[in-house]
Amino acid sequence: MIIDLPPELKILQEPWRFDYDKELLECKDRLLERFLRIGGNIWGIDGHYQVLLWHSGGGGTFEGTKVDRKTCEQICEIAKKELLCTNGIFDVKLNKKELSKHEAKLKIMSEKNAAVDGHKVKLEAFLSQYTVSLEIKNESVPPEAYRLALETYKLLPEHHFGHSHFKELKLGGWGNGAAKFSAYENPVVHIFDCAIKGVRRNYLGLLLHETGHSFCEYLREQVPNMYTKAKTNFEIITKTKETGKSVFEVISNREQQGNSFPVVDYLHGKDSRRDRLLSSLSEFIAELYLIYVSNGEELRQFVTNTTGEEGLAWKKTYLMFKTSFRGKEYR
Numbered sequence: 001m002i003i004d005l006p007p008e009l010k011i012l013q014e015p016w017r018f019d020y021d022k023e024l025l026e027c028k029d030r031l032l033e034r035f036l037r038i039g040g041n042i043w044g045i046d047g048h049y050q051v052l053l054w055h056s057g058g059g060g061t062f063e064g065t066k067v068d069r070k071t072c073e074q075i076c077e078i079a080k081k082e083l084l085c086t087n088g089i090f091d092v093k094l095n096k097k098e099l100s101k102h103e104a105k106l107k108i109m110s111e112k113n114a115a116v117d118g119h120k121v122k123l124e125a126f127l128s129q130y131t132v133s134l135e136i137k138n139e140s141v142p143p144e145a146y147r148l149a150l151e152t153y154k155l156l157p158e159h160h161f162g163h164s165h166f167k168e169l170k171l172g173g174w175g176n177g178a179a180k181f182s183a184y185e186n187p188v189v190h191i192f193d194c195a196i197k198g199v200r201r202n203y204l205g206l207l208l209h210e211t212g213h214s215f216c217e218y219l220r221e222q223v224p225n226m227y228t229k230a231k232t233n234f235e236i237i238t239k240t241k242e243t244g245k246s247v248f249e250v251i252s253n254r255e256q257q258g259n260s261f262p263v264v265d266y267l268h269g270k271d272s273r274r275d276r277l278l279s280s281l282s283e284f285i286a287e288l289y290l291i292y293v294s295n296g297e298e299l300r301q302f303v304t305n306t307t308g309e310e311g312l313a314w315k316k317t318y319l320m321f322k323t324s325f326r327g328k329e330y331r
C-alpha cells in the first residue's frame with residue numbers, strides 16, 4: 001500500500017533552494033540562508049538593525065550581524081513564508097518612521113485564537129487513543145505546529161505510538177545541554193523552541209527523526225531479531241569506514257554516477273544529515289525513518305540501483321522498514 005503524502009510533507013522531497021534573491025544572499029554572506037536554517041531574530045533600535053543568529057556549542061550564544069533596513073525588510077518577508085510562526089520576528093514593515101526605542105520592541109502577534117485550541121485538541125485526542133500524552137512547555141506553540149504534527153502522525157502505523165518507548169510528545173522548551181532543536185529521551189519525543197518557531201522543514205524533519213528514535217528503541221526491545229539484523233546491515237553499509245575509504249567518498253562517487261542517496265535537506269544541510277545517519281545504528285534508524293516516510297520514492301530507487309553486498313544490505317533494511325510499517329510505503 002503506497003500512501004501519497006500531503007503537500008506539507010512533500011516539501012521534504014525538494015531541495016532547499018536559497019535563491020529567493022541571489023543578490024541578497026551573495027552580498028550578505030548567505031545571512032538569509034543561515035537565518036532560515038537555524039532560526040534567528042532581528043533586533044532594531046534607533047534605526048540600527050542587527051540579525052541575531054544562534055551559535056551552538058557550550059552554553060550557546062547569539063552572534064549579531066549589522067544590516068541595513070532594506071536587507072532587514074527582505075529577510076523578514078522571506079522568513080515569513082517559511083517559518084511556522086512569525087512571533088518574535090521583527091516586522092520592519094510596520095514601522096514607517098525611523099525606529100525609536102519604543103517602536104523597536106518585538107512585534108508579538110497573538111496567535112492564541114480558536115485555531116490554536118482546535119488543532120491542539122485534535123492532536124491531543126489523536127495521541128491519547130494510543131496513550132501518548134501531549135505536554136506543552138511553551139505558551140505560544142503556533143497552531144501550525146499542532147496541525148503539522150497531526151498530519152504527519154496520521155500517516156504512521158498505529159503500533160508506532162504508545163509502546164513503552166513513546167509515551168509523550170513534548171513541544172517547546174529551551175533544550176537540554178547542546179540539543180537546542182530536538183531530542184529523544186526515552187519515552188519522550190521533544191521538539192524545542194528553536195524548531196517550533198523555526199521553519200516548517202526543520203520541524204517536520206526533526207519530528208520524524210526523533211519519533212524514529214522511539215521506533216529504534218521499540219525494535220531493540222520488542223522485535224530483537226529484527227534489530228539484530230538491522231545492526232548487521234548497518235555494519236555492511238558503513239564497513240567502508242574500516243577499509244580506509246570514507247563512506248562519504250563512496251557516496252560522492254555514487255552521486256556522480258547518478259545514484260544519490262536521498263538525504264533530506266533540513267537544519268544544517270544534507271552533509272550534516274548524512275554524517276548523522278552514518279554515525280551510529282540509532283541515528284541510522286532514526287534518520288532513515290524520516291527518509292522512509294518523506295522520501296520513499298527516491299529511497300526505493302536508490303535501493304534498487306545499489307548493487308553488490310551493500311545493495312543487498314540496503315534491500316534488507318528497506319524490507320525491515322516496510323515490514324515494521326505493516327506494508328505501508330510512501331510517495
Ligand SMILES: [Zn+2]
Pocket residue numbers: 209213282283286
Ligand atoms: Zn538523532
